[in-house]
Amino acid sequence: MASTLRTSAKEIENAKKPFTPPREVHVQVTHSMPPQKIELFKDLEDWADDNILVHLKPVEKCWQPQDFLPDPASDGFYDQVKELRERAKEIPDDYFVCLVGDMITEEALPTYQTMLNTLDGVRDETGASPTSWARWTRAWTAEENRHGDLLNKYLYLTGRVDMKQIEKTIQYLIGSGMDPRTENNPYLGFIYTSFQERATFISHGNTARHAKEHGDLKLAQICGTIAADEKRHETAYTKISEKLFEIDPDGTVLAFADMMRKKIAMPAHLMYDGNDDNLFENFSSVAQRLGVYTAKDYADILEFLVGRWNVEKITGLSGEGRKAQEYVCGLTPRIRRLEERAQALAKKNKKDRMVPFSWIFNKEVLL
Ligand SMILES: [Fe+2]
Numbered sequence: 061m062a063s064t065l066r067t068s069a070k071e072i073e074n075a076k077k078p079f080t081p082p083r084e085v086h087v088q089v090t091h092s093m094p095p096q097k098i099e100l101f102k103d104l105e106d107w108a109d110d111n112i113l114v115h116l117k118p119v120e121k122c123w124q125p126q127d128f129l130p131d132p133a134s135d136g137f138y139d140q141v142k143e144l145r146e147r148a149k150e151i152p153d154d155y156f157v158c159l160v161g162d163m164i165t166e167e168a169l170p171t172y173q174t175m176l177n178t179l180d181g182v183r184d185e186t187g188a189s190p191t192s193w194a195r196w197t198r199a200w201t202a203e204e205n206r207h208g209d210l211l212n213k214y215l216y217l218t219g220r221v222d223m224k225q226i227e228k229t230i231q232y233l234i235g236s237g238m239d240p241r242t243e244n245n246p247y248l249g250f251i252y253t254s255f256q257e258r259a260t261f262i263s264h265g266n267t268a269r270h271a272k273e274h275g276d277l278k279l280a281q282i283c284g285t286i287a288a289d290e291k292r293h294e295t296a297y298t299k300i301s302e303k304l305f306e307i308d309p310d311g312t313v314l315a316f317a318d319m320m321r322k323k324i325a326m327p328a329h330l331m332y333d334g335n336d337d338n339l340f341e342n343f344s345s346v347a348q349r350l351g352v353y354t355a356k357d358y359a360d361i362l363e364f365l366v367g368r369w370n371v372e373k374i375t376g377l378s379g380e381g382r383k384a385q386e387y388v389c390g391l392t393p394r395i396r397r398l399e400e401r402a403q404a405l406a407k408k409n410k411k412d413r414m415v416p417f418s419w420i421f422n423k424e425v426l427l
C-alpha cells in the first residue's frame with residue numbers, strides 16, 4: 061500500500077507556514093525549587109553512584125534491536141521478512157494503532173532527555189558531565205533509544221502501517237516537545253519519571269500480552285523485552301523519590317501532591333500528524349478500549365506509588381505536608397469512583413464512533 065495519496069486541506073495549510081507547535085500548553089512555571097536545595101542533590105552524588113547507576117546494564121550485556129529483527133546481511137533475510145509479515149497479517153488494525161502510538165512516544169526521546177536536563181541540581185551541565193546524575197541521564201537515554209529503534213524497524217517491515225505519516229507525527233511531536241509541568245524541579249521531575257516508567261512498563265507489557273493472543277510470539281518478545289527495561293528504569297526512579305522522602309519528607313510529599321493535582325500528562329500528549337487535532341485523544345481512546353493503557357492503570361500506578369513510598373506512614377510533617385499526604389492517600393479511591401461514573405455514562409451514551417488514523421492509511425478504527 062502506498063502512502064496516503066490525498067493531501068488534506070489542513071496539510072496544504074500547514075505547508076504554507078513555518079513550524080509552530082500545534083497544541084496549547086500551560087503557563088510555564090520555572091525554577092520552583094528553592095536554590096538552597098540544589099546542595100541536597102550534590103550531596104546525593106555518591107549515593108546515586110552506589111544506588112542508581114547500578115540499575116543500568118553494561119552495554120555488552122544489553123540486547124540490541126538487531127537481536128530481534130531479520131538480519132539484512134544473511135541469506136535468510138528475505139525469508140525472515142516474509143515470516144514477519146505473515147505473522148503481522150493476523151494482527152488487527154486497532155492493535156497497530158496502539159503499537160504505533162507507543163513507538164512514536166518512544167521516538168520522541170530527544171524531548172525526554174531535554175526534560176531531564178531542565179532539572180536544577182541534576183542536569184548534565186556540559187553534555188559529558190561526570191556527575192552521577194548526568195551519567196545516569198545519558199545512559200538511561202542510550203538504553204531508551206533502543207526502544208523506538210526496535211519498534212520503528214519492526215513496524216516498517218510489517219508493511220501494515222503508513223511510515224511517512226508516522227514519521228511526520230514524530231517530527232511534529234519532537235518539534236512540539238512536552239509540557240510535564242515539572243518546573244525545573246527535580247522533586248517534581250522524579251515523581252513524574254517514576255510514574256511514567258511504570259506507565260510504559262504496563263503498556264508495553266499489555267502489547268506483549270496481546271501480541272501473544274494474536275499468535276505473534278516474536279512481537280510479544282519484542283514488547284516484553286522493552287517492558288523489562290522500563291521496569292528497571294522504574295525501579296531506579298522510584299528509588300530516587302524514596303530517598304527524597306527519607307531526607308525531605310515534607311518537600312517530597314508536597315511535590316507528589318502537586319504533580320497529582322496537575323495530573324500526570326502522557327509524554328506524547330502534544331502529538332499531531334498534520335491533520336487530526338484529536339490524534340492523542342483518539343489514540344488514547346483506542347488504548348483504553350483495548351486495555352493497553354487505561355484510566356484504571358492510572359489509578360493503579362498512583363496506588364502502587366503511595367504504597368511503594370509508604371506515604372501513609374510518614375510522620376513529623378508540617379501542616380501543609382499533612383494536607384498533601386491526606387490528599388494523595390485519598391486520591392486513588394476518588395479517581396476510581398470518578399472513573400466508574402465516567403465509564404457508566406460513556407456506556408449509556410455509547411455511540412460506536414469510528415475514527416480514521418493516518419498511521420494505518422486512514423482506515424477507521426472503533427474508539
Ligand atoms: Fe522506553
Ligand SMILES: [Fe+2]
Nearest residue numbers: 257260290293
Ligand atoms: Fe522508559
